Amino acid sequence: MGVYNNDKMVASFTFGFWTYLFTRRNYRIGGKTLLQIFPNKAHGLKQTDIYKQLTAIREFRNRIAHHEPICFNATRAIDTKYAKEHYELIRTYIEYMGFDSDSVLRMVEKRVSGFSWLVSFLLSV
Numbered sequence: 001m002g003v004y005n006n007d008k009m010v011a012s013f014t015f016g017f018w019t020y021l022f023t024r025r026n027y028r029i030g031g032k033t034l035l036q037i038f039p040n041k042a043h044g045l046k047q048t049d050i051y052k053q054l055t056a057i058r059e060f061r062n063r064i065a066h067h068e069p070i071c072f073n074a075t076r077a078i079d080t081k082y083a084k085e086h087y088e089l090i091r092t093y094i095e096y097m098g099f100d101s102d103s104v105l106r107m108v109e110k111r112v113s114g115f116s117w118l119v120s121f122l123l124s125v
Contacts, residue, residue: 015054015057015058015061016058018054019051019054019055019057019058021034022034022047022050022051022054023051024047024048024051027047027051037097038050038093038096038097039096039097039098040095040096040097040098041096042096053089053093054093056086056089057086057089057090057093060083060086060089060090070082070083070086071083091105
């Protein structure tokens with residue numbers, strides 16, 4: 001049995017859990033305390049905006065995790081608009097948390113095999 005610590009506990013929660021914190025009901029309970037997660041958020045960004053955007057990121061992540069196409073349009077032609085928009089949204093939220101998105105994504109790229117091709121593809125098209 002492993003040793004309990006706050007970092008392990010936080011890491012064990014799913015992205016859905018973190019997104020759920022920003023539902024209207026939970027936001028009323030946590031209020032401005034929850035916003036401390038995003039010290040560099042855009043001025044005027046509201047709870048509903050955060051919830052919708054985190055939900056979009058979670059759904060994008062799930063599509064990747066379930067091997068669903070992310071770089072094709074309805075006619076099956078290559079179209080990276082959807083993937084690029086979500087990639088930029090991820091970068092934005094990393095920045096909202098007070099981190100340099102380039103540094104964070106470089107760390108992820110080194111640790112997750114196969115991720116670097118996606119980043120390179122999205123930036124080149």
